[in-house]
Amino acid sequence: xxxxxxxxxxxxxxxxxxxxxxxxxxxxxxxxxxxxxxxxxxxxxxxxxxxxxxxxxxxxxxxxxxxxxxxxxxxxxxxxxxxxxxxxxxxxxxxxxxxxxxxxxxxxxxxxxxxxxxxxxxxxxxxxxxxxxxxxxxxxxxxxxxxxxxxxxxxxxxxxxxxxxxxxxxxxxxxxxxxxxxxxxxxxxxxxxxxxxxxxxxxxxxxxxxxxxxxxxxxxxxxxxxxxxxxxxxxxxxxxxxxxxxxxxxxxxxxxxxxxxxxxxxxxxxxx
Amino acid sequence: xxxxxxxxxxxxxxxxxxxxxxxxxxxxxxxxxxxxxxxxxxxxxxxxxxxxxxxxxxxxxxxxxxxxxxxxxxxxxxxxxxxxxxxxxxxxxxxxxxxxxxxxxxxxxxxxxxxxxxxxxxxxxxxxxxxxxxxxxxxxxxxxxxxxxxxxxxxxxxxxxxxxxxxxxxxxxxxxxxxxxxxxxxxxxxxxxxxxxxxxxxxxxxxxxxxxxxxxxxxxxxxxxxxxxxxxxxxxxxxxxxxxxxxxxxxxxxxxxxxxxxxxxxxxxxxxxxxxxxxxxxxxxxxxxxxxxxxxxxxxxxxxxxxxxxxxxxxxxxxxxxxx
Numbered sequence: 001x002x003x004x005x006x007x008x009x010x011x012x013x014x015x016x017x018x019x020x021x022x023x024x025x026x027x028x029x030x031x032x033x034x035x036x037x038x039x040x041x042x043x044x045x046x047x048x049x050x051x052x053x054x055x056x057x058x059x060x061x062x063x064x065x066x067x068x069x070x071x072x073x074x075x076x077x078x079x080x081x082x083x084x085x086x087x088x089x090x091x092x093x094x095x096x097x098x099x100x101x102x103x104x105x106x107x108x109x110x111x112x113x114x115x116x117x118x119x120x121x122x123x124x125x126x127x128x129x130x131x132x133x134x135x136x137x138x139x140x141x142x143x144x145x146x147x148x149x150x151x152x153x154x155x156x157x158x159x160x161x162x163x164x165x166x167x168x169x170x171x172x173x174x175x176x177x178x179x180x181x182x183x184x185x186x187x188x189x190x191x192x193x194x195x196x197x198x199x200x201x202x203x204x205x206x207x208x209x210x211x212x213x214x215x216x217x218x219x220x221x222x223x224x225x226x227x228x229x230x231x232x233x234x235x236x237x238x239x240x241x242x243x244x245x246x247x248x249x250x251x252x253x254x255x256x257x258x259x260x261x262x263x264x265x266x267x268x269x270x271x272x
Numbered sequence: 273x274x275x276x277x278x279x280x281x282x283x284x285x286x287x288x289x290x291x292x293x294x295x296x297x298x299x300x301x302x303x304x305x306x307x308x309x310x311x312x313x314x315x316x317x318x319x320x321x322x323x324x325x326x327x328x329x330x331x332x333x334x335x336x337x338x339x340x341x342x343x344x345x346x347x348x349x350x351x352x353x354x355x356x357x358x359x360x361x362x363x364x365x366x367x368x369x370x371x372x373x374x375x376x377x378x379x380x381x382x383x384x385x386x387x388x389x390x391x392x393x394x395x396x397x398x399x400x401x402x403x404x405x406x407x408x409x410x411x412x413x414x415x416x417x418x419x420x421x422x423x424x425x426x427x428x429x430x431x432x433x434x435x436x437x438x439x440x441x442x443x444x445x446x447x448x449x450x451x452x453x454x455x456x457x458x459x460x461x462x463x464x465x466x467x468x469x470x471x472x473x474x475x476x477x478x479x480x481x482x483x484x485x486x487x488x489x490x491x492x493x494x495x496x497x498x499x500x501x502x503x504x505x506x507x508x509x510x511x512x513x514x515x516x517x518x519x520x521x522x523x524x525x526x527x528x529x530x531x532x533x534x535x536x537x538x539x540x541x542x543x544x545x546x547x548x549x550x551x552x553x554x555x556x557x558x559x560x561x562x563x564x565x566x567x568x569x570x571x572x573x574x575x576x577x578x579x580x581x582x583x584x585x586x587x588x589x590x591x592x593x594x595x596x
Binding site for chain 1: 321323343344346348349350352353354356357358359360369370373374417421
């Protein structure tokens with residue numbers, strides 16, 4: 001490894017990890033240390049921000065839990081719809097699946113923010129406001145295009161021989177999916193699930209407008225409230241602590257599944 | 273007849289990729305389908321398995337018309353060219369899956385899998401994944417799966433084309449013994465005429481979706497119905513002379529012999545095969561292949577001839593054999 005390459009790596013890591021490390025630093029620093037970083041303070045570290053966030057009303061873990069529910073619910077709902085849809089798409093006539101693919105790409109590229117006022121009307125007329133699981137409906141719908149595209153390319157990469165062999169072994173459609181096809185696209189399913197989960201975890205406008213009960217807020221909305229809790233100052237420490245806490249589940253998730261995320265995202269790139 | 277195919281046809285768009293196919297295979301008989309790629313041999317197999325729709329004609333197994341029966345309900349044991357083993361399952365699980373969905377009890381399943389693994393000599397590989405097996409072992413697992421299906425008919429689609437030559441030769445008698453032991457019809461697709469001759473009781477030669485000839489390997493070799501069959505069956509390839517008055521004459525390389533009064537030739541190339549040798553000769557009649565004994569030395573002046581009874585004669589127009 002040349003020196004130059006090492007330098008590039010350090011630069012890249014600093015660029016991408018720097019802000020995260022700064023958040024971590026901020027979350028453990030007392031306010032004086034943030035404002036005067038070079039001052040000689042007797043004590044610059046504190047857990048106070050975490051304490052404040054975790055003992056608030058409602059406590060912070062409540063938002064984490066809400067977001068977990070919404071994220072998991074959206075992911076499950078998305079996959080339940082997207083897996084059969086993706087399979088059907090790969091097995092339909094070439095022309096139908098081509099048209100469907102173009103439509104799906106169009107839908108995936110559509111800026112969903114343009115929809116949220118209309119969605120708000122829908123939520124109002126169907127009484128979906130202030131229900132955590134109701135949020136999973138728009139989330140799953142908005143995630144469909146990307147999920148179907150990713151999963152259908154995974155199905156397409158499976159050799160047709162495998163499915164035919166399963167048919168000759170006497171497996172019906174459901175059994176084929178259950179025992180052969182779904183297990184084989186597991187890497188793509190995992191990476192799709194994580195993308196959907198991330199979307200639900202980060203989503204702001206819909207969560208902001210559908211949920212008003214402070215016990216049911218999701219993380220992004222809750223964090224925005226912390227940041228804007230006072231008009232005179234920004235509570236950087238508390239905000240950073242909330243950010244760190246909110247990132248932990250995602251970091252764990254990605255660490256746990258990093259192998260299948262990588263193999264899922266590159267599926268179809270190289271024929272095995 | 274236990275497999276009977278009548279006037280079978282398959283169309284893609286307006287093009288018939290297979291048409292007017294008639295075949296009968298009896299119990300305990302191995303029929304090989306051979307032909308160049310795209311001749312329709314694999315399509316025929318897929319129609320018998322029910323993986324593609326039949327557009328014309330009928331398929332009957334054990335007297336039962338299955339032309340339009342769904343693939344899942346046909347009892348066929350198929351070995352795919354790619355083996356099509358489920359990569360996420362162990363060898364034992366691969367074999368058990370079909371039994372499980374067909375409603376076989378757990379104890380019975382395990383007993384059957386143990387038995388078949390013994391049969392294909394893979395008892396010690398039951399827990400491995402397909403990727404951990406060699407090509408020959410995978411092929412045997414695929415065969416074991418077909419055997420466990422307890423099928424009415426065996427279909428083998430180029431089962432040995434992914435194996436090296438030595439292994440193919442070793443496996444041939446074993447494969448033949450295993451698929452024929454329960455006295456079911458066997459249809460064996462291969463592009464390799466040599467393998468077909470070694471494996472099959474009868475061979476059907478296909479060309480452009482039609483059958484050229486169905487016969488025993490010996491009949492095909494000695495009495496080819498068409499010039500195509502004569503050229504396809506037998507290596508080194510038969511010598512085909514230029515057409516004269518609407519007749520094409522063809523002579524097997526081993527029928528050529530040195531004759532003082534024969535065609536004068538020049539030796540182009542000599543291939544020594546150990547027990548025999550092939551001479552490539554330039555003659556007034558074109559390039560000829562001659563198969564001769566290993567001991568034969570190259571004379572100073574080469575002149576060759578052949579006995580007229582060993583000549584095959586074909587109509588230059590349509591390639592059909594001229595009888596008598």
